[in-house]
Amino acid sequence: MKLSTQILLAFTLIILLSVADSYTNYMLSKKVQRNSEFLAKSEEIIRNSNKTHKTIIEMQSAFRGYLLTDDRTFLHSYFQGIKIVPILIKEQELRLGNTNKQRAILDSINLLQTSWVKYSEELIQARTQKPVAYRKLFESSLKKHVGKKMNDAIAGKFSRFDKIEYKKRKYHTDMLLGSLKYAHTFSFIFLTLTVIVGVLSTIFIMYVTNRRINSMVRLAENISKGNFTIVEDTRNDELTQLATSLNSMSSKLDKNIHELKNRNAELNKFAYVVSHDLKAPIRGIHNVVSWIEEDHYNELSPKLRKYLEIIPQKTKRMEALINGLLDYARLNIKAPPQRINTNALVHEITDSIITRNISLQIDDLPDLYTERIKLEQVFANLISNAVKYTTQEGGKIKISCKIFPNLYEFSVKDNGIGIAREYHQKIFEIFQTLREQNEQESTGVGLAIVKKIIDDQQESIAVKSELGKGAEFIFTWRNN
Amino acid sequence: MKKPTILLIEDDELDIISVERSLKKLESEYVLHSAYNGIEALKMLRDNALGLIPDVILLDINMPRMNGIEFLKVIREDKNLKDLKVFIMTTSSEGDDRSEAEKLGISGYIIKPLNYTENTKRSDSMDAFVQFHLRKILLDENI
Numbered sequence: 001m002k003l004s005t006q007i008l009l010a011f012t013l014i015i016l017l018s019v020a021d022s023y024t025n026y027m028l029s030k031k032v033q034r035n036s037e038f039l040a041k042s043e044e045i046i047r048n049s050n051k052t053h054k055t056i057i058e059m060q061s062a063f064r065g066y067l068l069t070d071d072r073t074f075l076h077s078y079f080q081g082i083k084i085v086p087i088l089i090k091e092q093e094l095r096l097g098n099t100n101k102q103r104a105i106l107d108s109i110n111l112l113q114t115s116w117v118k119y120s121e122e123l124i125q126a127r128t129q130k131p132v133a134y135r136k137l138f139e140s141s142l143k144k145h146v147g148k149k150m151n152d153a154i155a156g157k158f159s160r161f162d163k164i165e166y167k168k169r170k171y172h173t174d175m176l177l178g179s180l181k182y183a184h185t186f187s188f189i190f191l192t193l194t195v196i197v198g199v200l201s202t203i204f205i206m207y208v209t210n211r212r213i214n215s216m217v218r219l220a221e222n223i224s225k226g227n228f229t230i231v232e233d234t235r236n237d238e239l240t241q242l243a244t245s246l247n248s249m250s251s252k253l254d255k256n257i258h259e260l261k262n263r264n265a266e267l268n269k270f271a272y273v274v275s276h277d278l279k280a281p282i283r284g285i286h287n288v289v290s291w292i293e294e295d296h297y298n299e300l301s302p303k304l305r306k307y308l309e310i311i312p313q314k315t316k317r318m319e320a321l322i323n324g325l326l327d328y329a330r331l332n333i334k335a336p337p338q339r340i341n342t343n344a345l346v347h348e349i350t351d352s353i354i355t356r357n358i359s360l361q362i363d364d365l366p367d368l369y370t371e372r373i374k375l376e377q378v379f380a381n382l383i384s385n386a387v388k389y390t391t392q393e394g395g396k397i398k399i400s401c402k403i404f405p406n407l408y409e410f411s412v413k414d415n416g417i418g419i420a421r422e423y424h425q426k427i428f429e430i431f432q433t434l435r436e437q438n439e440q441e442s443t444g445v446g447l448a449i450v451k452k453i454i455d456d457q458q459e460s461i462a463v464k465s466e467l468g469k470g471a472e473f474i475f476t477w478r479n480n
Numbered sequence: 481m482k483k484p485t486i487l488l489i490e491d492d493e494l495d496i497i498s499v500e501r502s503l504k505k506l507e508s509e510y511v512l513h514s515a516y517n518g519i520e521a522l523k524m525l526r527d528n529a530l531g532l533i534p535d536v537i538l539l540d541i542n543m544p545r546m547n548g549i550e551f552l553k554v555i556r557e558d559k560n561l562k563d564l565k566v567f568i569m570t571t572s573s574e575g576d577d578r579s580e581a582e583k584l585g586i587s588g589y590i591i592k593p594l595n596y597t598e599n600t601k602r603s604d605s606m607d608a609f610v611q612f613h614l615r616k617i618l619l620d621e622n623i
Contacts, residue, residue, distance in 0.1 A: 280571060284494045290607070291501070 003209070003237040010201030014194055021190035028183035035176045042169050045095055045102075046162060052088040053158045055081045056113060060151050063120045067127060067142075075124070085113060105161045109154055116150045123147075212239050219246055228254030264332055271329030275322045282315045282322075289315075324445025327377070331452055340368045340375060346399055349380050354387055356395075363400040366408060368479055374453050375477065381446040382412040382473050389416035389471070406479055413472040419465040427463070450475075484618070487534035488514040489521045489551065490569075491543040495592075499538065502611035506618070518546025522554060525561055534564070536587075536621060541570040541577050549577065552584040567617055588617065 059081035065074035089110050096103045119141065126134035141147065215231045216239075222229050228250045233243035289311050292300075300308065342365040350360060368375065379399075386397045395415065402409040419427060428451035429444075454461045454475055465471035488499050496514050503510050513534065515521035525533075541548035548568060555561040567588040568581050578589055590613050 276571070280492075284492075287494055287498060287607070291497070 001237065003205075003239060006208075006237075007201075007205060010197065010205070013197050014201075017190050017194040017197065021187055021194065024183050024186045024190065028179060031176060031179050035172055038172050039169065041095065042165060045092065045165055048088055048092045048095070049158060049161055049165070052085060052092070052109075053155070055084050055088065056151075056154060059085075059120075060116075060147075063124070063147075066124065070127065078120070078124075082117060089113075102161055102164050105157050105164075109157045109161070112150055112154050112157070116147060116154070119147055119150070208235070209239060212243065216243060216246055219250060223250055223253060226257070228257070268329050268332055271325060275326040275329070278322050279319065282318050286312060286315050321445070324449075328445055328449055328452065331377075331449060331456070337370050338372055340370060340372055342366060342368055342375070342401075345372070345376060346379055346383075349376065349383055350397075353380065353384050354397075356387075356392065358387065358390060358395040358397055361396070361398040361400075363398075365399070365401050365410075366403060366479070368408070368477065370477065370479070374457060378450050378453050378475065379410075379412070381450045382475075385446055385473075386412055386414035386416065386471070389418075390414050391416065408477045408479060409474060410477060411472055411474045413470065415470040418467045418469045418471050419463065420467040421465075424463050424465070428461075483509050483511045484536075485511045485513065485534045486536050486538065487521065487524070488512060488538045489516075489518065489543070489548070490514065490538070490540040491516050492540070495540070495569075498607055498610050499614070501607055502614050505611055506615060508618075510618075517543040518548065518551030518554070521551060522546070525555075536617065537564055537566045538569050539566050541568060541572045541581070549580055549584070552581060552586070556584050565621065569613075587621070 058077045062074045062077035062081070066072065066078070089106065092106055093103070096106065123134065123137055123142065126137050212231075212233055212235075215233075219229060219231050230247040230250055231243050233240045289308060292308065297305070343362070346362055346365060350362070354360065383397065383399070387395075390397065398411075398413045400411050400413075402411075428447050450473075451461065457478075459476045459478065461473065461475040463471060463473050486503070488496060490496055490499070499514075500512060503512055513524065515524055521537075539548045539551065546554075548570070552566065555564055555566075566586050567590065568578075568586055569590045569592060570577070571592045581589060593609065
């Protein structure tokens with residue numbers, strides 16, 4: 001499966017679980033809200049029921065008080081009740097709606113109350129205006145507890161009404177508690193699952209990617225060090241594609257570098273063999289000429305002697321050219337770096353190269369850690385160049401060094417014939433020599449060797465010179 | 481007294497002449513036989529087994545038909561020839577040739593310089609070089 005699909009799946013699962021959790025809590029909050037609305041309404045119903053009952057009881061005691069004392073002030077509460085009770089009952093009817101048990105009870109309360117009011121009104125009227133009728137009524141209904149029975153029935157109905165209401169309230173509360181518990185459980189499960197899925201998928205993705213990315217980083221490091229290994233990756237996702245690309249890059253690089261090395265080795269061998277085989281006939285020619293001169297010199301005519309003298313000059317030049325080529329071909333051979341006393345090295349070189357009278361000044365040169373043969377060849381060629389191009393008398397060569405952090409700037413300066421500006425670049429090309437061809441010493445390879453070494457080591461070289469005013473070669477050398 | 485015998489195995493005419501000339505310049509007299517390659521040398525050694533047992537062999541390495549190394553291998557396995565004193569004289573400076581020759585038992589390995597200009601300080605010519613080494617060999621080996 002693709003890595004992005006895996007990540008997408010994990011995130012989708014986490015989001016779905018979070019949504020489920022939120023939905024559970026939302027539903028719970030809705031239930032709580034509905035319940036609190038119900039409780040508020042229930043509170044009003046009970047309050048109304050109590051108030052109605054209280055008003056009715058006050059009416060009853062006012063009625064009884066009046067009948068006993070004939071004091072009309074008692075009747076104030078009674079008339080108040082007559083006005084209020086229907087309003088309260090109407091209000092309660094609206095709250096309860098049309099069809100339920102409590103409505104039926106309320107209707108019967110209303111009916112009983114109406115008939116009690118009728119009964120009490122009759123008695124009050126009689127008590128006020130017709131004492132005879134009142135007495136008769138007193139005997140027929142009051143004494144027989146007609147009103148009291150009605151009152152008791154009303155009280156009983158109210159009690160039943162309230163009981164139903166409380167029962168309903170309890171049921172709702174229980175339901176709410178139940179769903180609270182239910183919601184808590186689900187919310188806990190969803191949250192736990194979210195955390196588990198999140199942690200597991202994070203660990204999984206980290207496990208899948210980290211190890212592989214690390215192995216690819218190692219591969220890249222190996223490649224930069226020149227070890228063209230490959231990484232094993234058998235999963236089938238984006239990282240596998242990357243690994244495959246890296247592997248193919250690595251093997252391609254390996255192949256190319258291998259090829260390059262082979263070709264270099266072949267080329268080196270070729271140059272070596274060619275130079276070696278070219279030298280043998282030259283030696284032969286030289287030998288034969290020397291034998292002729294040794295054994296038959298007296299038999300030769302002056303002209304022949306003169307011609308014969310030309311041959312060694314030419315063979316020597318040929319040999320110098322071949323040696324130059326050999327040196328150039330050998331440049332590719334790598335040697336391990338070592339500590340080098342540059343002072344001693346330069347003195348050794350000047351001792352072996354300078355065979356005539358030249359004023360030589362060598363400043364104090366630093367010790368270096370580098371490939372000896374390369375530095376030696378650069379100095380040898382520059383010094384031998386300086387020797388070649390200074391005049392027989394009054395030649396001066398100065399070798400000095402400027403020290404920078406991690407970098408040295410060496411200078412080989414002479415007071416020789418100098419180099420015109422237009423040749424400053426050309427002198428570094430192979431077989432470029434600014435002298436006449438038959439001057440055997442200059443082959444045009446020396447500076448090409450210097451340039452190749454400097455380029456290979458990623459150093460730089462520059463020449464400061466004007467025709468007739470000497471030349472100064474300045475090159476840098478890093479100290480590793 | 482019998483003159484010491486030298487067998488030169490060398491394919492280059494110039495080198496043979498050079499050795500001849502050098503020997504002539506030495507104080508004592510020597511008998512020089514030369515063969516152009518290993519096969520020819522073996523034939524000479526085996527045909528006249530009694531007449532030609534040289535005091536020293538000068539052996540080149542790069543030769544046609546049978547080169548110096550092959551020749552060495554053959555004589556080291558031949559019970560009549562295995563004790564011959566052999567000096568290598570070659571222009572080959574390849575390390576492989578040298579180590580292989582040394583494994584097969586040689587008395588010396590002389591690399592002939594191809595650069596005569598480099599050796600101007602020591603000797604003037606190829607002849608002088610050969611002469612110098614021949615004298616040294618013959619003295620050291622008491623021949």
